[in-house]
Amino acid sequence: MRFFLLPVLLLLTGASPERSSPVGTLGSVRYTLGSASSANQSPDSELLSLSAGAAEFLAPLNSFSELDRLAFLSHSATNLCGSIDYFPLGYTLAETQTHAPSYLSTELYFPALSSLITAVDLDQMNQTLATLTALPSRFHRHSTGQNAGAAVKQIWASKLNTTLPSTFSLAEITHVSTPQKSVVATLPGDSEETVILGSHLDTINSEEGIEGLSPGADDDGSGVAILTEILRIVEANGLRFHRRIELHVYAAEEIGLVGSRELAVQYKREGKAIAGMLQFDMAYYSQPADLGRLFFLENYTSLDLTRNAIRLTKRYIGDVYDRGVLPLFAASDHRSWWEQGYPALFPFENPTADNPSIHTAKDTILQFDDGLRMKRMVQLGLLFLSYQAGLKTLDAEAPAEVEKLRTTKVAKDLFLNLEGARDSYTLSASTPATAAYLEICRIENAGDFRCLGPRLKLTKGVSLSGRNVFAAKLSFAGGEKYRVEAFDASDTLIARRHISLEIKDLPRAQPAGE
Numbered sequence: 001m002r003f004f005l006l007p008v009l010l011l012l013t014g015a016s017p018e019r020s021s022p023v024g025t026l027g028s029v030r031y032t033l034g035s036a037s038s039a040n041q042s043p044d045s046e047l048l049s050l051s052a053g054a055a056e057f058l059a060p061l062n063s064f065s066e067l068d069r070l071a072f073l074s075h076s077a078t079n080l081c082g083s084i085d086y087f088p089l090g091y092t093l094a095e096t097q098t099h100a101p102s103y104l105s106t107e108l109y110f111p112a113l114s115s116l117i118t119a120v121d122l123d124q125m126n127q128t129l130a131t132l133t134a135l136p137s138r139f140h141r142h143s144t145g146q147n148a149g150a151a152v153k154q155i156w157a158s159k160l161n162t163t164l165p166s167t168f169s170l171a172e173i174t175h176v177s178t179p180q181k182s183v184v185a186t187l188p189g190d191s192e193e194t195v196i197l198g199s200h201l202d203t204i205n206s207e208e209g210i211e212g213l214s215p216g217a218d219d220d221g222s223g224v225a226i227l228t229e230i231l232r233i234v235e236a237n238g239l240r241f242h243r244r245i246e247l248h249v250y251a252a253e254e255i256g257l258v259g260s261r262e263l264a265v266q267y268k269r270e271g272k273a274i275a276g277m278l279q280f281d282m283a284y285y286s287q288p289a290d291l292g293r294l295f296f297l298e299n300y301t302s303l304d305l306t307r308n309a310i311r312l313t314k315r316y317i318g319d320v321y322d323r324g325v326l327p328l329f330a331a332s333d334h335r336s337w338w339e340q341g342y343p344a345l346f347p348f349e350n351p352t353a354d355n356p357s358i359h360t361a362k363d364t365i366l367q368f369d370d371g372l373r374m375k376r377m378v379q380l381g382l383l384f385l386s387y388q389a390g391l392k393t394l395d396a397e398a399p400a401e402v403e404k405l406r407t408t409k410v411a412k413d414l415f416l417n418l419e420g421a422r423d424s425y426t427l428s429a430s431t432p433a434t435a436a437y438l439e440i441c442r443i444e445n446a447g448d449f450r451c452l453g454p455r456l457k458l459t460k461g462v463s464l465s466g467r468n469v470f471a472a473k474l475s476f477a478g479g480e481k482y483r484v485e486a487f488d489a490s491d492t493l494i495a496r497r498h499i500s501l502e503i504k505d506l507p508r509a510q511p512a513g514e
Helices: 062-078 111-117 122-133 147-160 215-237 258-269 302-315 334-339 372-390 398-408
Strands: 008-011 027-033 046-051 054-061 085-087 169-173 183-185 193-198 244-252 274-279 295-298 321-324 414-423 423-432 437-443 456-458 463-465 468-475 482-487 493-500
Touching: 027 062, 054 062, 085 493, 111 147, 111 183, 111 215, 111 302, 111 372, 122 215, 122 372, 147 169, 147 215, 147 244, 147 482, 183 215, 183 258, 193 215, 215 244, 215 372, 215 482, 244 258, 258 334, 274 334, 274 372, 295 302, 295 372, 302 321, 302 414, 302 437, 414 493, 423 437, 423 482, 437 468, 456 468
Parallel strands: 193 244, 193 274, 295 321
Antiparallel strands: 008 046, 027 054, 027 085, 046 054, 169 183, 183 244, 414 423, 423 468, 437 456, 437 482, 463 468, 482 493
16 A cells, blocks of 8 residues: 555545445446546546546446456556545445543553563564565465465464463454455453454555566555564463454455455444454555654544554654645545444554555565564554553553542643533633644543543634634533643643533523513
8 A cells, every 4th residue: 555645636526435326236436547538447437536647436336357457557547545445335434433432541651561562573573474475466366365364364373372261263254345355363352342453465566467476565464464463472471351352454455445344344234342443554664764653644543542542652662653644535444444433543654755666566575674663563553452452461550550640730721611502612722822732522530531432633723812722613411521631743731621511501580470
């Protein structure tokens, strides 16, 4: 998966799987060509957008061979994974986004985790990559690609600690729209609430077609290697969690998020509770100027999970991150879960200077650096699981850490004003001049440092009398409590206040004479 920015000159309409037309016997496909010329267009295509060097279309899909053809053309035109989307018949988007608080507040600190994340072993990950890249191709219809899931399952089986009373179960998942199988490792928890870590199995050679060499070391052998190392460390240390853990390696991502979309739709249909989804896709390539930094992308991701990931990165790994945004519909498999209403997180390489060798025969381990970013991704994955799923070995330490947090002083230099009528209010906040943005979320009480609902971010403040003023229209319900936090440009918390709303009906004035 590679991204680059396209200066949009003309946007005719947005691509949506819920459009009534055009739809074929297999659904519809959004794809991209180098121009709006009729050459190479799929039959009955509608032009969606036109930009410098790319034209985006929506077309009915009547054969999977046509989907493959359009995937090669789309990747060749843009080298964007988001350049193609497959929407099966009946595919719909969730109307609302769900939210699950982290099991442990990410403001807590556990020294044991600082020790745990030092166990990351790059040599172990390189062994996984060597096995995967030894296959000529992992394209979903290539002969070796169709059986690549079995190779991953075998690697994972070799990491399991069978002496433990409960361990990961491994399964290959058959799909409707691709012969390639996804691989899922499941570790039971105390509840069915599930935390998912994902990557994708398949590769593509956009210039040479199905038979072209496609080692896919970075895209996305690196993601599979990260999941394998996380599984190894979990098993080697006998780590167990309160929430259910699933590690996913998805089939056929490169032709339109096929495997992950099928799974996400199935989970939604079955009513499964997903407490968070973290996708690893491309993590080994780094230009020297990047210094192995993690880029948290804002497309199709949860603000609360991103805030938590930034806190964990700063506390345990260092100030080694940035934020990033991808163009248009560019995304990885986390988008499939986001579209079904589940919270998602996507750390990535530098989105403006990522690996130029992906989708070619040159995407090999020879293109890599010292692996610092990939090691940090594993550390982030372990931290994410520990907090979002609740690492059981932290249970004894958690109460003392919560008490420390409650007694930690945070400046209250926020002046809040709430105006409006029932269910519709304008919240205004005056902050220190160093505040770059505000975040607001619903809480249970001032002593619980988790969010019970999605965060709201306010970024457009105005300067007034040496302070910044932020305002937003909000819907409050009586009795709800909220936390308002101000952060500076380096994501450091500089002020915090709590508010609660009590709605009281005033007695009506009685008319004279009654």
